[in-house]
Amino acid sequence: KNQVEQSPQSLIILEGKNCTLQCNYTVSPFSNLRWYKQDTGRGPVSLTIMTFSENTKSNGRYTATLDADTKQSSLHITASQLSDSASYICVVSDRGSTLGRLYFGRGTQLTVWP
Amino acid sequence: KAGVTQTPRYLIKTRGQQVTLSCSPISGHRSVSWYQQTPGQGLQFLFEYFSETQRNKGNFPGRFSGRQFSNSRSEMNVSTLELGDSALYLCASSFSGWIYEQYFGPGTRLTVT
Numbered sequence: 655k656n657q658v659e660q661s662p663q664s665l666i667i668l669e670g671k672n673c674t675l676q677c678n679y680t681v682s683p684f685s686n687l688r689w690y691k692q693d694t695g696r697g698p699v700s701l702t703i704m705t706f707s708e709n710t711k712s713n714g715r716y717t718a719t720l721d722a723d724t725k726q727s728s729l730h731i732t733a734s735q736l737s738d739s740a741s742y743i744c745v746v747s748d749r750g751s752t753l754g755r756l757y758f759g760r761g762t763q764l765t766v767w768p
Numbered sequence: 769k770a771g772v773t774q775t776p777r778y779l780i781k782t783r784g785q786q787v788t789l790s791c792s793p794i795s796g797h798r799s800v801s802w803y804q805q806t807p808g809q810g811l812q813f814l815f816e817y818f819s820e821t822q823r824n825k826g827n828f829p830g831r832f833s834g835r836q837f838s839n840s841r842s843e844m845n846v847s848t849l850e851l852g853d854s855a856l857y858l859c860a861s862s863f864s865g866w867i868y869e870q871y872f873g874p875g876t877r878l879t880v881t
Binding site (some may be wrong): 690696698700704735743745755756758761 | 869870871872873874
Protein backbone atom coordinates (compact mmCIF):
# COMPACT_ATOMS: atom_id res chain seq x y z
CA LYS A 655 0.00 0.00 0.00
CA ASN A 656 1.38 3.40 -0.99
CA GLN A 657 1.78 5.56 2.08
CA VAL A 658 3.62 8.61 3.35
CA GLU A 659 4.44 8.78 7.04
CA GLN A 660 5.78 11.88 8.76
CA SER A 661 7.44 12.23 12.13
CA PRO A 662 7.25 13.69 14.60
CA GLN A 663 3.58 14.62 14.57
CA SER A 664 4.39 17.82 16.44
CA LEU A 665 7.54 19.57 17.54
CA ILE A 666 8.34 22.57 19.75
CA ILE A 667 11.70 24.30 19.49
CA LEU A 668 13.22 27.57 20.66
CA GLU A 669 13.90 30.40 18.26
CA GLY A 670 17.35 30.16 16.73
CA LYS A 671 17.61 26.39 17.09
CA ASN A 672 17.79 23.89 14.25
CA CYS A 673 15.39 21.03 13.67
CA THR A 674 14.84 18.10 11.32
CA LEU A 675 11.52 16.68 10.13
CA GLN A 676 11.24 13.18 8.73
CA CYS A 677 9.23 11.68 5.87
CA ASN A 678 9.18 7.97 5.04
CA TYR A 679 7.28 6.66 2.05
CA THR A 680 6.37 3.36 0.45
CA VAL A 681 5.15 4.86 -2.83
CA SER A 682 6.20 2.97 -5.91
CA PRO A 683 7.05 3.83 -8.57
CA PHE A 684 8.52 7.13 -7.49
CA SER A 685 8.53 10.36 -9.47
CA ASN A 686 9.14 13.22 -7.07
CA LEU A 687 8.88 14.30 -3.45
CA ARG A 688 7.75 17.73 -2.29
CA TRP A 689 7.79 19.59 0.97
CA TYR A 690 5.13 22.19 1.62
CA LYS A 691 4.80 24.74 4.41
CA GLN A 692 1.28 25.58 5.52
CA ASP A 693 0.57 28.46 7.86
CA THR A 694 -2.58 28.22 9.94
CA GLY A 695 -5.64 29.05 7.86
CA ARG A 696 -3.65 29.39 4.64
CA GLY A 697 -2.91 27.20 1.64
CA PRO A 698 0.32 25.16 1.42
CA VAL A 699 3.35 26.81 -0.15
CA SER A 700 5.97 24.74 -1.94
CA LEU A 701 9.43 24.67 -0.35
CA THR A 702 11.24 22.07 -2.50
CA ILE A 703 10.60 19.45 -5.16
CA MET A 704 13.11 16.61 -5.60
CA THR A 705 13.29 13.92 -8.25
CA PHE A 706 14.89 10.51 -7.99
CA SER A 707 18.36 11.77 -8.94
CA GLU A 708 18.48 14.64 -6.44
CA ASN A 709 19.90 14.07 -2.97
CA THR A 710 19.75 17.57 -1.54
CA LYS A 711 17.88 20.74 -2.31
CA SER A 712 17.92 24.02 -0.45
CA ASN A 713 15.55 26.96 -0.23
CA GLY A 714 17.02 29.56 2.07
CA ARG A 715 17.14 28.14 5.59
CA TYR A 716 15.29 25.01 4.46
CA THR A 717 17.29 22.02 3.20
CA ALA A 718 15.61 18.84 2.05
CA THR A 719 17.41 15.54 1.56
CA LEU A 720 16.24 12.45 -0.26
CA ASP A 721 17.44 8.86 -0.04
CA ALA A 722 15.53 7.04 -2.75
CA ASP A 723 17.06 3.69 -1.77
CA THR A 724 15.68 3.77 1.76
CA LYS A 725 12.66 5.86 0.70
CA GLN A 726 13.33 8.52 3.28
CA SER A 727 13.42 12.30 3.16
CA SER A 728 14.17 14.92 5.73
CA LEU A 729 13.62 18.65 5.96
CA HIS A 730 16.20 20.53 7.97
CA ILE A 731 15.41 24.03 9.21
CA THR A 732 18.39 26.13 10.25
CA ALA A 733 18.31 28.99 12.77
CA SER A 734 14.56 28.78 13.24
CA GLN A 735 12.41 31.89 13.35
CA LEU A 736 8.98 32.53 14.82
CA SER A 737 7.59 32.63 11.28
CA ASP A 738 8.64 29.01 10.79
CA SER A 739 5.74 27.99 13.04
CA ALA A 740 3.53 26.04 10.63
CA SER A 741 2.58 22.59 9.43
CA TYR A 742 5.09 20.94 7.09
CA ILE A 743 3.62 18.46 4.66
CA CYS A 744 5.48 15.82 2.65
CA VAL A 745 3.92 14.80 -0.68
CA VAL A 746 5.07 12.03 -3.01
CA SER A 747 4.01 11.48 -6.61
CA ASP A 748 4.24 8.06 -8.21
CA ARG A 749 4.83 8.98 -11.83
CA GLY A 750 5.60 12.02 -13.85
CA SER A 751 2.50 12.05 -15.98
CA THR A 752 -1.09 13.14 -15.74
CA LEU A 753 -2.00 9.55 -14.90
CA GLY A 754 0.01 9.73 -11.69
CA ARG A 755 -1.18 10.16 -8.15
CA LEU A 756 -0.10 12.25 -5.22
CA TYR A 757 0.25 10.77 -1.73
CA PHE A 758 0.10 13.12 1.22
CA GLY A 759 1.61 12.86 4.66
CA ARG A 760 -0.39 14.09 7.65
CA GLY A 761 2.17 16.80 8.33
CA THR A 762 4.42 17.84 11.22
CA GLN A 763 3.17 20.77 13.29
CA LEU A 764 6.18 22.90 14.20
CA THR A 765 5.97 25.55 16.90
CA VAL A 766 8.84 27.96 17.44
CA TRP A 767 8.92 29.68 20.83
CA PRO A 768 10.76 32.95 21.51
CA LYS B 769 1.32 37.72 -11.28
CA ALA B 770 -1.77 37.32 -9.12
CA GLY B 771 -1.99 34.12 -7.12
CA VAL B 772 -4.79 31.62 -6.84
CA THR B 773 -7.94 33.13 -5.38
CA GLN B 774 -10.82 31.36 -3.72
CA THR B 775 -14.23 32.64 -2.77
CA PRO B 776 -15.79 32.77 -0.34
CA ARG B 777 -13.13 32.44 2.36
CA TYR B 778 -15.57 31.35 5.03
CA LEU B 779 -18.96 29.71 4.80
CA ILE B 780 -21.47 28.34 7.28
CA LYS B 781 -24.17 26.00 5.99
CA THR B 782 -26.80 23.74 7.47
CA ARG B 783 -26.88 19.99 7.07
CA GLY B 784 -28.78 19.03 3.91
CA GLN B 785 -28.04 22.23 2.04
CA GLN B 786 -25.75 22.50 -0.95
CA VAL B 787 -22.76 24.78 -1.49
CA THR B 788 -20.68 26.06 -4.40
CA LEU B 789 -17.08 27.16 -4.00
CA SER B 790 -15.12 29.10 -6.59
CA CYS B 791 -11.47 29.08 -7.60
CA SER B 792 -9.63 31.38 -10.00
CA PRO B 793 -6.24 29.96 -11.05
CA ILE B 794 -3.06 31.82 -11.87
CA SER B 795 -3.26 33.38 -15.29
CA GLY B 796 -2.13 30.88 -17.93
CA HIS B 797 -2.65 27.81 -15.76
CA ARG B 798 -5.02 25.28 -17.26
CA SER B 799 -5.12 22.73 -14.44
CA VAL B 800 -7.15 23.21 -11.29
CA SER B 801 -7.23 20.62 -8.52
CA TRP B 802 -9.43 20.53 -5.44
CA TYR B 803 -8.55 19.16 -2.01
CA GLN B 804 -10.32 18.64 1.27
CA GLN B 805 -8.29 19.15 4.43
CA THR B 806 -9.44 18.04 7.87
CA PRO B 807 -7.48 17.59 11.10
CA GLY B 808 -8.23 13.87 11.12
CA GLN B 809 -7.52 12.98 7.48
CA GLY B 810 -5.09 15.64 6.36
CA LEU B 811 -5.10 16.65 2.69
CA GLN B 812 -7.26 14.51 0.42
CA PHE B 813 -7.52 14.85 -3.34
CA LEU B 814 -11.00 15.48 -4.73
CA PHE B 815 -10.54 15.97 -8.48
CA GLU B 816 -8.55 17.72 -11.17
CA TYR B 817 -9.82 19.65 -14.14
CA PHE B 818 -7.75 20.44 -17.19
CA SER B 819 -9.06 22.46 -20.12
CA GLU B 820 -12.66 22.06 -18.93
CA THR B 821 -12.41 18.25 -18.59
CA GLN B 822 -12.21 16.25 -15.40
CA ARG B 823 -8.94 14.36 -15.74
CA ASN B 824 -8.52 12.73 -12.35
CA LYS B 825 -10.82 11.93 -9.48
CA GLY B 826 -10.28 10.94 -5.86
CA ASN B 827 -12.38 8.65 -3.69
CA PHE B 828 -15.20 10.95 -2.72
CA PRO B 829 -18.96 10.32 -3.07
CA GLY B 830 -20.93 11.70 -5.97
CA ARG B 831 -22.21 14.54 -3.77
CA PHE B 832 -18.91 16.23 -4.59
CA SER B 833 -18.75 17.56 -8.12
CA GLY B 834 -16.97 20.24 -10.04
CA ARG B 835 -16.59 21.97 -13.33
CA GLN B 836 -14.18 24.20 -15.13
CA PHE B 837 -14.97 27.07 -17.44
CA SER B 838 -13.24 28.15 -20.63
CA ASN B 839 -11.28 30.80 -18.72
CA SER B 840 -9.95 28.02 -16.42
CA ARG B 841 -11.93 29.22 -13.43
CA SER B 842 -13.38 26.29 -11.52
CA GLU B 843 -16.25 25.65 -9.20
CA MET B 844 -16.81 22.84 -6.75
CA ASN B 845 -20.26 21.85 -5.57
CA VAL B 846 -21.25 19.75 -2.58
CA SER B 847 -24.86 18.67 -2.36
CA THR B 848 -26.78 17.38 0.65
CA LEU B 849 -24.17 18.60 3.11
CA GLU B 850 -23.20 16.42 6.06
CA LEU B 851 -21.52 17.42 9.30
CA GLY B 852 -18.41 15.54 8.18
CA ASP B 853 -18.05 17.86 5.19
CA SER B 854 -16.82 20.60 7.51
CA ALA B 855 -13.28 21.24 6.31
CA LEU B 856 -10.87 23.58 4.61
CA TYR B 857 -11.31 23.24 0.84
CA LEU B 858 -8.22 24.12 -1.12
CA CYS B 859 -7.75 24.55 -4.80
CA ALA B 860 -4.42 24.50 -6.56
CA SER B 861 -3.49 25.54 -10.06
CA SER B 862 -0.77 24.29 -12.32
CA PHE B 863 0.31 24.94 -15.88
CA SER B 864 0.50 21.29 -16.91
CA GLY B 865 -1.27 19.24 -14.29
CA TRP B 866 -1.51 18.28 -10.66
CA ILE B 867 1.51 16.03 -10.84
CA TYR B 868 3.72 19.04 -11.51
CA GLU B 869 4.38 22.24 -9.57
CA GLN B 870 1.16 23.42 -7.96
CA TYR B 871 0.21 26.71 -6.38
CA PHE B 872 -2.44 26.65 -3.69
CA GLY B 873 -5.09 29.19 -2.90
CA PRO B 874 -5.90 30.33 0.64
CA GLY B 875 -8.82 27.93 0.92
CA THR B 876 -12.49 28.14 1.84
CA ARG B 877 -13.36 27.21 5.40
CA LEU B 878 -16.72 25.40 5.31
CA THR B 879 -18.61 24.75 8.52
CA VAL B 880 -21.70 22.55 8.43
CA THR B 881 -24.05 22.80 11.42
